[in-house]
Amino acid sequence: MPNQQQSQQSQSPKGKLSLAITVGAIVGGALVLAKSETARTRIKETSSSTKDSVSQYVADVKADPTGAKNDLLERIQKTATITKEALNKIQEILDNQGKEISEKVQEVKDESQDIVSTAKDAGDELKDVGDKVKEAKEELTDSAEDEVAATSSNDLDDDTDTDHTVTKSPIN
Template sequence: MNTDEQQVQKKSTKGKLTLAMTAGALVGGAFVLVRNPSARTRLKETSGSTKNTVSQYISDVKADPTGAKNQLVDRIQKTASITREAINKIQDILDNEGREITNKVREVKEESKEIVSTAKEAGDELKEVGDKVGEAKDELTESKEEKKQALADGENLSVVKDDEHEIKKTIKTN
């Protein structure tokens, strides 16, 4: 198959699909009208109103074709103007919201950096505290070792305690 035949076949398929959809819509609409009397009444009223509106428009056009054309052109221009205004407003809103979102993202990013920095500082301070605890442990360990050594050397220790303090006094005996 060449491209011309393919295009003809595609158009034929599209035409058949459109025809089938239109026929289905008409059958569905007819079914609703047969089954629902209020739908028939509404359809009659709406189509009568539409017929009157179209008839009035046609007679206005026949009476003053130039005036009808000018009115239609004016209405189209007004509609286009209103549409442009709406699009501009939408664009402004998107631009402003986009800026606000960008600013919020920037703020969150900066706050995140501050949080990370604070966490690092806290980690460093905790490490220092850990080092001090290690020093205190070493000091306690050394004190116990000194006490053991002093006892082994025959020294007497005099210990005075109250609720908060402990005073150690070494008395050497010769």
């Protein structure tokens, strides 16, 4: 019974999907090979080249197993060293760029605060100017009312009919 459960579990949907993908890839590759002569030629050349490389490596290992092992270890160590240097350089770049970005963000933040402060100051100054304009308008309105009142009293006092009026300000 346990063997049947294990075989049923191995036939899960994920297992079936990966099997279907593998079969599809093999069938697709076979169709490409059947249709394209250049693909067949390229695969033959690549296979032959790979076979020659593997054969040469096996022959080298058989001839000098210790030397091949040492050579392989040396290449792995060089690769690890180069990778480590690259990672250190990447980390250094990220650190430097991160600092620069942080500094630029702080500069933008400071400048934004300065702009907001300047805008508030300008708003306050514009409000003061608005108050002065309002005050000037009131002064003009009061002056005009005084002139009208003076004109009205002059008209009542004078028995002569003239179009002359007295104003506080000179007429140009």
